[in-house]
Amino acid sequence: MIGIVRNNRVLFGLITFVFLLSTAAMLFDLEIRLGNIFNFSRDNFGINLPVFFAMVALATITDRNLNKRRRK
Secondary structure, three states: HHHHHHOOOOHHHHHHHHHHHHHHHHHEEEEEOOOOEEEEEOOOOOEEEHHHHHHHHHHHHHHHHHHHHHHH
16 A cells, blocks of 8 residues: 555645645644545544545546556
8 A cells, every 4th residue: 555655646645635624624623624525624634535636536536547658
């Protein structure tokens, strides 16, 4: 998993983005909502996990397809 994250810029960016959002919500007592996927606030720290895993899988699959095209 760490290798995938290190090699995959999309996935690394996604995880960093989520981390920054959650940190901002904790520090500034904000309530951040992005549609149905992420909901961060100091009381309610929630990620809709199936959607998040779907995004991770999509990023991984896309990255592998791009790598296959680069090798040819």
